[in-house]
Amino acid sequence: MQRTELDQYLGSLLEVGRFKDYGPNGLQVEGRTEVRRIVCGVTASLRLIDAAIEAGADTLLVHHGLFWRGQDGRVTGWMKQRLQHLLAAEINLFAYHLPLDAHPEFGNNAQLGARFGWQADGRFGDQDLGFVGPLTEQSLADLQQQLQLVLGREPTVAAGDGRPLRRVAWCTGGAQGHFEAAIAAGADVYVTGEISEPQAHLAAETGVAFVAAGHHATERYGIKALGEHLAARFGLEQQFIDLPNPA
Template sequence: MDRIELELYLNNLLQIARFKDYCPNGLQVEGRRRVNKLATGVTASVAFLEAALDWGADAVLVHHGYFWRNEAAPITGRKHARLKLLLANDLNLFAYHLPLDDHPVFGNNAQIGEKMGWISDARFGDNELGWLATLPMPITLSHLTVEIEQTLGRTPLVFGDPDRQLRRVGWCTGAAQSMFDSAIAAGADVFVTGEVSESVMHTAAESGVAFLSAGHHATERFGVQAVGKHLSESFDIEHLFVDISNPV
């Protein structure tokens, strides 16, 4: 597939014009014109790039790319090593941050909801990035914890009464712990996200609303995989998801 066609297709699919983001969305580093093999991953680390190149990728698509707001501008150190690896191998880097969180089908929130069996019926928080769902029947916090552990392959950090009955689940993947208050205001019985802050324990205790930190990386693995699978089924592109494990 032509790189320019791929860029236009992805930008339109993920509706990047809707978002005021912390980084540029789309093609961040230009490589070769023809894309036959696409590797997807969560973060464009050196380890990920090396694995993609070993597979023979022409392009990589990630959730966490480069050029974040307020980062230092000089291309030195780790930034130099990453960019050198891309440029020396003529490898394209596509990155989509908030658009990949928010997409109603391929987004991280949509994908984790699908895997958990949560059908969203409301949104909350800034830009309505938080999702809410009503469970078919109440379950305990301990039961939900086991389900999340089985789905994501890691044990979440949990604040709340294990025996509490839950009916409304709020979630937002990644580092969305600052949305806990918004989830509470929206009527959630439990809020699931990737990371946690010190204040969360107190908020959970004082509000009675449970909180689960299931891992930034673990909660954001599914969006890029869904997009890569969609591209491989729609176009003449081979796809490989490269999972560089991260406990955070």
């Protein structure tokens, strides 16, 4: 398919226009006109760009792109290297941040929930990014073990008051700031990627458990699902490359 067709399709599918984001969504670096082989990954790091080149990709599809609000703006150092490799190989770079988090089928939150059998019956937080729904009653220890087994990473836990877990709220990545909204939404436990100092106090004082399961670990699944969808719908070649990240 043509690059412009892919850009238009993803913009419509992910409803890019309705989000106020921290950077541009859609085509960030222009490469070849025709799209045949897509490599998907979480972040447009130099390692992923080089892996896409090695895989013979003409298009790289990521959740975390190159350009963010508040950046210096100069093309030097690491930014020069990433852009230089993309441009030399004529690889298109598409990035979708909040639109991918929020999508009800291919989004990071939807895909993470699917791996644990969580069915959302509500949304919460800024731009309704967070999901909340019922949980088959379990202990926090059981949930922690399940998360570690599936995600391959030991989560950081602020335990709350030890109540039985009947409702779970979740929002992937760096969404620790949505904890208060998750509490207001009636959650017994909140699962996200990262924790900051204030969340430990809020967990102790409200009794709602907080689980930080890893930023990268919780955001692997949306971009993978989106790539698989594009391959099935348009007959494109697609490969998901997961590069280990301790965060």
